[in-house]
Amino acid sequence: MSRxxxxxxxxxxxxxxxxxxxxxxxxxxxxxxxAKALQDKFPAGVKRVEVIWGETIVYVDPAAAHEIIRWLHxxxxxxxxxxxxxxxxxxxxxxVPIEIVWHLRSLxxxxxxxxxxxxPKGAALEIDSVMDIYKSADWLERECYDMFGIRFRGHPDLxxxxxxxxxxxxxxxxKDFPLRGRFSRxxxxxxxxxxxxxxxxxMEELTIADAFVDLPxxxxxxxxxxxxxxx
Amino acid sequence: xxxxxxxxxxxxxxxxLNGLLIIGISALTIRGRxxxxxxxxxxxxxxxxxxxxxxxxxxxYLVAILFIIFDIETVFMIPWAxxxxxxxxxxxxxxxxxxxxxxxxxxxxxxxxxxxxxxxxFVYVWKKGALQWD
Amino acid sequence: MGLTASGEHRTVSYAPESQEGWVATRLDFLxxxxxxxxxxxxxxxxxxxAIEFMATAASDFDLARFGMERMSYSPxxxxxxxxxxxxxxxxxPIIRRIWQQMPQPKWCISMGACASSGGMFDNYAVVQGIDxxxxxxxxxxGCPPRPEGLIYGIRMLQEKVKNERASDKGIRDEMEPDPSSxxxxxxxxxxxxxxxxxNSVNQTRSGx
Numbered sequence: 216m217s218r219x220x221x222x223x224x225x226x227x228x229x230x231x232x233x234x235x236x237x238x239x240x241x242x243x244x245x246x247x248x249x250a251k252a253l254q255d256k257f258p259a260g261v262k263r264v265e266v267i268w269g270e271t272i273v274y275v276d277p278a279a280a281h282e283i284i285r286w287l288h289x290x291x292x293x294x295x296x297x298x299x300x301x302x303x304x305x306x307x308x309x310x311v312p313i314e315i316v317w318h319l320r321s322l323x324x325x326x327x328x329x330x331x332x333x334x335p336k337g338a339a340l341e342i343d344s345v346m347d348i349y350k351s352a353d354w355l356e357r358e359c360y361d362m363f364g365i366r367f368r369g370h371p372d373l374x375x376x377x378x379x380x381x382x383x384x385x386x387x388x389x390k391d392f393p394l395r396g397r398f399s400r401x402x403x404x405x406x407x408x409x410x411x412x413x414x415x416x417x418m419e420e421l422t423i424a425d426a427f428v429d430l431p432x433x434x435x436x437x438x439x440x441x442x443x444x445x446x
Numbered sequence: 447x448x449x450x451x452x453x454x455x456x457x458x459x460x461x462x463l464n465g466l467l468i469i470g471i472s473a474l475t476i477r478g479r480x481x482x483x484x485x486x487x488x489x490x491x492x493x494x495x496x497x498x499x500x501x502x503x504x505x506x507y508l509v510a511i512l513f514i515i516f517d518i519e520t521v522f523m524i525p526w527a528x529x530x531x532x533x534x535x536x537x538x539x540x541x542x543x544x545x546x547x548x549x550x551x552x553x554x555x556x557x558x559x560x561x562x563x564x565x566x567x568f569v570y571v572w573k574k575g576a577l578q579w580d
Numbered sequence: 581m582g583l584t585a586s587g588e589h590r591t592v593s594y595a596p597e598s599q600e601g602w603v604a605t606r607l608d609f610l611x612x613x614x615x616x617x618x619x620x621x622x623x624x625x626x627x628x629x630a631i632e633f634m635a636t637a638a639s640d641f642d643l644a645r646f647g648m649e650r651m652s653y654s655p656x657x658x659x660x661x662x663x664x665x666x667x668x669x670x671x672x673p674i675i676r677r678i679w680q681q682m683p684q685p686k687w688c689i690s691m692g693a694c695a696s697s698g699g700m701f702d703n704y705a706v707v708q709g710i711d712x713x714x715x716x717x718x719x720x721x722g723c724p725p726r727p728e729g730l731i732y733g734i735r736m737l738q739e740k741v742k743n744e745r746a747s748d749k750g751i752r753d754e755m756e757p758d759p760s761s762x763x764x765x766x767x768x769x770x771x772x773x774x775x776x777x778x779n780s781v782n783q784t785r786s787g788x
Contacts, residue, residue: 378705379670387704396704400774401767403704404712407669408676408762412492479754483680488654491674491681 247271622658627665641727666694
């Protein structure tokens with residue numbers, strides 16, 4: 216069905232069952248049909264499927280994650296058009312790799328799917344960004360980078376979002392990061408007071424704000440390459 | 447006749463004195479403590495960037511001008527309204543009442559003509575799209 | 581309330597030449613009365629305490645009876661900065677700048693546990709007490725403080741204002757932070773105060 220057709224309550228794509236789940240099993244419930252479709256389509260990429268509390272989790276190979284998510288977004292029988300979260304998990308057990316989690320929702324089909332990719336801790340934490348598929352991944356991935364240090368390849372503007380950009384203490388939600396931070400309180404205060412939130416913008420960009428899109432293309436190019444004018 | 451306006455002059459004098467006293471005593475007694483940060487423009491706690499003199503749309507000017515014009519029209523209606531009784535009578539008023547048979551529509555017609563002229567202007571403004579905000 | 585301002589100049593001297601004259605004391609009284617009863621707050625509300633502040637300003641616990649119903653969100657027209665809520669490190673330079681842009685006379689009320697000491701958020705992101713970055717006059721404890729508690733703090737500030745004297749030359753001077761550290765409390769004191777209670781300073785999230 217056309218993705219722009221309005222889906223009325225109870226009239227979603229044929230075969231969809233929008234209803235509140237009752238008597239949900241802890242493990243081993245019925246999996247999302249997308250999981251089966253994924254296993255058929257990407258036999259190498261999909262590592263395993265688990266169903267916990269009725270939610271389907273598909274573990275994928277990090278290299279195949281982008282392709283899989285692209286397929287889930289584009290395919291007419293899947294239509295996962297809403298990315299509600301990109302996050303990461305580091306477990307207390309040092310042996311367990313870091314997992315990157317994507318929460319995908321299909322609004323026409325009323326489905327929820329959780330995709331996880333495991334990155335071993337010894338290697339560099341990098342994975343492809345899904346920003347070309349979902350624009351909302353912009354800040355979600357920035358938050359993930361800020362808190363865990365996971366670099367998203369292909370993200371146009373990967374910088375810290377919750378902590379200030381020149382934050383030097385590391386990545387706060389990692390398990391080896393102490394709760395109170397690495398520096399002393401007075402040092403943290405000193406660094407915080409020295410931050411400048413606007414040091415990366417050119418004067419022109421700041422004064423004309425969202426008139427940026429009205430600028431001629433060559434001017435936009437020059438500004439995005441870092442040209443600074445009239446300060 | 448002029449004596450009736452003497453209280454107005456007194457009021458003007460008091461207002462002037464009051465203003466001068468407030469500013470004068472403040473200027474003489476207050477010791478300012480300016481600091482560089484205090485002097486800067488307020489921009490929600492971040493360092494102020496750029497000149498605040500931005501270009502803004504001409505629609506604001508249009509609204510202001512149209513307001514002035516139609517406001518002055520309204521202002522002209524006020525003295526007209528004060529003298530309406532006399533204007534609608536062919537002969538001078540007797541005991542504040544127009545004698546029967548001498549009622550005229552001169553005053554009304556005069557104002558209607560005035561408003562009609564301005565109405566033409568209003569219709570022009572309307573058709574030209576000056577009242578459209580977007 | 582038994583509140584007395586600190587400093588040797590507060591001691592009353594009986595020598596006639598060092599006492600202030602009648603006019604000076606009456607003027608002091610008038611000015612302080614005016615200031616105390618019309619403290620225009622700047623509600624720097626960041627979190628839950630801001631809700632309690634709104635409740636205090638609303639009809640049940642009316643702040644208007646203290647002359648504080650006119651909130652100023654610009655520091656230029658405010659008398660007292662009420663920091664209600666936790667202040668993350670990212671917000672620290674902003675509250676510092678806003679404090680510096682307030683004209684004299686100005687006071688600060690640190691409302692709630694988070695503004696006074698970091699509250700329950702003893703972590704990498706929250707300033708452990710705004711008195712490290714701006715000078716605070718009154719601390720109001722609570723999480724959040726009840727409106728009556730905040731009003732108690734405001735009354736305490738009013739007492740402080742009323743105890744000011746014009747002969748006190750330095751009282752309105754802009755309190756400058758220590759130039760090397762830009763902090764209002766010496767860094768060693770901050771570090772000592774910021775130590776966690778009973779746990780290792782190197783506590784990691786997993787406790788290992």
